[in-house]
Structures are given as structure tokens and as C-alpha cells.
Amino acid sequence: MFIFDAHLDLSMNAVEWNRDLTQDLNAIRQREANLTDKPDRGKGVVSFPEMRKGNIGMCVATQIARFVKPDSKIPGWHSQAQAWAQTQAQIAWYKAMEEAGEMVQIVDLPGLHKHLELWKNAASTENLPIGYILSLEGADSFISLKNLEIAYQYGLRAIGPAHYGPGVYAYGTDSDQALSQKGKDLLREMEKLNIILDATHLCDTAFWEALDIFKGPVWASHNLVRKITPHNRQFSDEMIRELLERNAVIGMAFDAWMMVPGWVRGKSTPESMGLKIEHVAEHIDHICQLAGNALHVGIGSDLDGAYGKEQSPMDLDSIADLQSITGILSARGYSATDIEQIMWRNWVDFLGRSWK
Numbered sequence: 001m002f003i004f005d006a007h008l009d010l011s012m013n014a015v016e017w018n019r020d021l022t023q024d025l026n027a028i029r030q031r032e033a034n035l036t037d038k039p040d041r042g043k044g045v046v047s048f049p050e051m052r053k054g055n056i057g058m059c060v061a062t063q064i065a066r067f068v069k070p071d072s073k074i075p076g077w078h079s080q081a082q083a084w085a086q087t088q089a090q091i092a093w094y095k096a097m098e099e100a101g102e103m104v105q106i107v108d109l110p111g112l113h114k115h116l117e118l119w120k121n122a123a124s125t126e127n128l129p130i131g132y133i134l135s136l137e138g139a140d141s142f143i144s145l146k147n148l149e150i151a152y153q154y155g156l157r158a159i160g161p162a163h164y165g166p167g168v169y170a171y172g173t174d175s176d177q178a179l180s181q182k183g184k185d186l187l188r189e190m191e192k193l194n195i196i197l198d199a200t201h202l203c204d205t206a207f208w209e210a211l212d213i214f215k216g217p218v219w220a221s222h223n224l225v226r227k228i229t230p231h232n233r234q235f236s237d238e239m240i241r242e243l244l245e246r247n248a249v250i251g252m253a254f255d256a257w258m259m260v261p262g263w264v265r266g267k268s269t270p271e272s273m274g275l276k277i278e279h280v281a282e283h284i285d286h287i288c289q290l291a292g293n294a295l296h297v298g299i300g301s302d303l304d305g306a307y308g309k310e311q312s313p314m315d316l317d318s319i320a321d322l323q324s325i326t327g328i329l330s331a332r333g334y335s336a337t338d339i340e341q342i343m344w345r346n347w348v349d350f351l352g353r354s355w356k
Contacts, residue, residue, distance in 0.1 A: 001326050002119060003056040004344035005319075006251040006300035007200075007222035008046065009137070010061045011090035013304055021047050022102055025318055043308030045318045048102055051130055054320030057119040058106070058344070060221055060300070061094065061132040063087040063156075066163055067140035074165050076140075083141035091154055094134070104129040107155045109355045112348065133351075135198060135221065138163030138172070145189050152193050159190060160198035160221070162206060170210070172201040173233045179209045191216040196354060199223070199243065200251075200300075204232065211242060217354035218246045219347075222253035222300035225283045229261050237290060244291050247353065249346045251300020252280045256311045259283070270314035277313045277321065278328045284342065285332070294338035298346045299325070 013019045017038065019028050025047040035041040051059075065086035068076030077083040097103040106112050115131040122128055135158035142148055148156075161183055162172030169183040179187075183206070190197060191214055199220045202210055211218065220243060226234035235243070235250070243250060256270055257263035259279045288294050303312065303319050315321065329339045341349075 001055065001323065001340065002058075002116075002344050003054060003299060003322055004058045004347040005056050005322070006060040006219070006249075006298055006347055007135075007253070007302045007305070008059045008061050009064060009302070009305045010046070010059075010132070011093050012062065012064050012306075013044070013046065014093045015086070015089050017044075019044060022097075022100070023047060023049075025050050038306075039310060040304070040306070040308030043310050044304050045308060045312060045316065046304040047318075048130060050318040050320045052125045052128065054318070054323050055119075055125060056130070056319060056322065057125065057128065058115065058131040058347075059133075060135045060158060060347075061103075062135050062137045063090045063141070064137040064163070065090075065141045066138050066165075067168060069166075072165065080140060080143045080168065084143055084147060087136070087141045087151075091134075094132070098129075101127075101129055104131050105155050106131045106133050107157060109352065112351055112355070116348070133157050135159065135196075137198075138167060138201070139169045139186060140167055142169070142186070145185065148186065148189055148193070148195075152195065156195065158196035158198050158219070158221070159186075160200050160202070161186060161210070162201045162203065164201070170206040171203045172206075173203070176203040176205050176232070179206050179213075183210075184213055187214045190214065194354070199239075199248070201233075204236075204239075207239060208242075211246065217350070218243065218248045219350060220248060220250045220300075222251045222302040222305075224253055224258045224280075225286045228282055228286060229258055231258075233258060240287060240290055244296055247296075247350075249296055249298045249350045250287055251298045251347075252283055253300055253302040254280065254312055254316065255302055255305065255307060256313070259313070269310070270312065275313050276315045277324055279313065280325070281328050281332055284329070294334065294341050295346060295349075297342050299343060 065083035066076035162170035
């Protein structure tokens with residue numbers, strides 16, 4: 001089945017992690033075999049060949065660069081200008097991938113439908129370009145709203161104002177504070193440009209404020225359920241219901257600590273926790289029960305989002321293994337139509353509503 005993955009940090013992997021995603025996955029792993037600078041070295045699961053193998057023909061691909069103050073305990077760039085420069089290196093890589101025929105940027109409905117037809121009618125996916133919608137994870141790299149205008153012109157179509165900790169525009173995971181005036185101004189300018197608000201990573205206070213201020217399209221590219229995995233990174237049932245009211249789609253992430261309760265970073269392993277791909281079905285079930293249908297859940301894997309096999313389900317060797325979700329859902333009684341909605345159509349329908 002065709003898959004639309006709504007969250008992949010492709011340019012971060014290419015520009016910061018120094019991975020050539022055009023290469024075979026084993027070649028990428030082998031090249032990193034002796035590196036120790038990051039925990040996921042030699043354990044990546046994403047490459048363009050693996051995406052094509054798994055029929056993952058469309059994704060939301062990110063730019064990401066966090067600004068941090070001197071007392072920060074989380075890594076990031078020491079100025080917004082440096083963060084902006086990093087995102088510009090990332091967009092340069094996306095453009096290079098387009099020129100090479102590896103990717104194609106999608107910014108409107110005609111482009112979306114053209115790309116879907118290309119993949120639908122192709123005899124083989126081996127040499128097809130992967131369609132991507134550009135998103136910004138954490139807005140710290142915007143020195144001013146002028147940067148938002150520039151980014152919109154080069155194709156930015158979704159923004160998550162926050163990431164981890166304190167941010168210039170909004171506070172994110174493991175923090176909690178009201179939106180700054182800059183954050184409120186950003187949301188209003190996003191609405192004028194019809195840029196999608198990604199509610200992922202917003203702290204609880206910022207979440208409710210943002211949805212009160214912003215009247216444009218809202219999705220959550222990669223988020224799971226707090227009732228199953230208790231943590232502020234996940235959505236409470238009240239937050240999920242609010243997103244349902246906004247006709248949002250919530251993407252299922254595959255970062256191990258988000259999938260099951262009790263994961264201890266640096267100690268737990270997928271094997272010790274018995275973590276498998278099927279655990280994500282519990283989160284899917286929960287949202288579908290709240291919604292009364294399967295129209296608000298999608299895939300937003302976040303695979304290789306600063307982690308690899310050491311923090312992924314034990315039965316996932318590459319991103320191509322996302323295909324197994326179809327059988328898992330079928331065994332749980334989901335209809336073929338519902339499975340298609342979850343695997344790709346919900347995102348496409350959302351864009352159809354938002355970009356019309």
C-alpha cells in the first residue's frame with residue numbers, strides 16, 4: 001500500500017548527521033560503523049531506496065535548528081542567525097535532491113495530485129522521486145517574521161512553533177509557559193499565509209493558547225497518546241478531542257519511549273521492553289475510539305529523528321517495515337478502507353481541505 005509519512009527529519013540526517021540518503025541503507029550503516037559521536041551511529045533505518053521499497057512515496061520533510069541560551073541543558077545553536085543558516089543549508093540539500101531527481105517538492109493541490117498519479121500509475125517505484133512537503137520543526141530559526149515570508153517563498157507549508165524546552169516563539173516538550181508576543185504574532189502571520197500549524201511538541205499551555213488564536217489548518221505530524229504513555233510529550237484526551245474538533249490528523253510516531261510506558265533512556269532496549277510495531281495500534285485504536293472513526297490518524301514515524309534501531313520497535317529494521325501496519329490493523333478488524341485512510345489518504349484529504 002502507498003504510504004504518506006508526515007514526519008521525517010531527512011535534511012537533519014543529511015546535513016548534521018552527514019548521511020547520504022541516496023545510498024543503500026547497509027552502506028550508510030557501514031560508513032558509520034566506527035563513529036561514536038551519536039548513539040544511533042550505524043543504526044539508521046531511513047534511506048531513499050528503503051522508502052521506495054516500502055512504497056513511501058510522500059512525506060512531510062523537516063528543517064530543524066534549535067536556538068539555545070548559555071544555560072541550556074539541551075543542544076542547539078548559540079544564535080538565531082546560526083540556526084537560520086543551518087536551515088538554509090538544509091533547504092539547499094533538498095533543492096540538490098530535487099535536481100538529482102531523488103525528490104520533488106509539493107506546495108499545492110495540482111502538484112499533490114500529479115505526484116499521486118505518478119506513483120499510482122508507475123510500473124516500478126525504483127526510480128521515482130519521493131514527494132515532500134516542507135515543514136519547520138521549531139521556529140527558533142526565524143530571526144524575524146521576514147524569515148517566515150522568505151521561507152514561504154521557498155516552499156515552507158507547515159510549522160511547529162516549538163520543539164524541546166524553551167523556545168523563542170513557544171515552549172515545547174518538558175517545559176511549560178504561555179506564548180510570547182512573538183509567538184502570537186507568528187501564528188497570525190502563518191494564518192494569513194495559510195501555513196499549517198503543527199501542534200506537535202507544544203507545551204500544554206501553548207497548545208491551548210495556539211488553538212485559540214490560530215484559525216487556520218492544524219495537524220499533529222508525530223504525536224501519541226498520554227493515556228497510554230503518560231508524559232507531557234503526548235496528547236491528553238482533552239487535547240485529542242480539541243484536535244478532532246478542528247478536523248486535524250494526528251501522525252503516529254515510532255520513537256520507543258513514546259510508544260510504551262516505563263522506557264528508561266539509555267537503559268531500556270526494544271528487546272527488554274518487548275516493543276514491536278504493533279504497539280502503535282493501541283494509540284491508533286485510542287484515537288479512533290475517541291473520534292468514532294478512522295479519519296483522524298495517520299503515520300508520522302519520526303524514524304531516524306536523532307535515534308535509530310536502538311530506540312525503534314524490535315521488528316523494524318528499516319522504514320520499509322511500516323508496511324506491516326496494514327496487516328496489524330487488518331487483524332484488529334479495521335476495514336480495507338480504514339487502513340487506506342490511515343496509511344495515506346487522511347493526510348491527502350487534509351491537504352485537500354486546507355489547500356483548496
